[in-house]
Amino acid sequence: MTNAEETASMESAAGEKASGVGDDSRSAISPDPSFLGQVEEIGEERLTPCFQCVKCSGGCPLTFAMDVLPHQLVRMVQMGLKQEVLKSSTIWLCAGCETCSTRCPNGVSIAHLMDVLRQIALTEGVEPAEPEVAGFHTAFLDEIRAGGRLHEMGMVRRYKFRTRKWMKDAGLGWRMFSRGKLKLLPVRIRDREWLKKVIPRFRR
């Protein structure tokens, strides 16, 4: 299969998922004209230079699992399809590997865009398409906010309270603990005043 055929087949599969082909429950599309400005302002990055060359999606290792491909997501943001973007699985499945950002000829950082979209989704109370990933993301950030450093035991506790899947991965957790990979007590940063100033900047 040539690159062009591969991209067309990728787009067709993701397009069917995203558009809800065969799903009669899909609702009418209502674009939000302020969405592009909101995303560009929070991310401090312009998205209009994207000319849909598809190089980002061509290199992304996770397109097989995504419902919207990375270049399609950028186009949807440009078009103001806020709800469709914030409810997509893609914003939670992106691993932040930066392959797309490295390949983009226009310097668009899609990995950073995904962070911004996740943050808007959480701030605006949009129900995540991937609740377990969103739970992990929030538990991680809450632990950093609490002490400036990641305490794995604390993060696992927060994650378990969010997902209620108490026994999932319990065996793995015990093996890590017994090998000293999980510390019982957290190590917090000393300058808590600095932390109080920095955290609100990430919440913008």
Ligand code: SF4
């Ligand atoms: S690589 Fe850059 S310009 Fe090309 S589609 Fe992706 S974001 Fe747009």
Ligand code: SF4
């Ligand atoms: S950062 Fe996300 S969207 Fe970009 S290539 Fe990696 S997984 Fe794909």
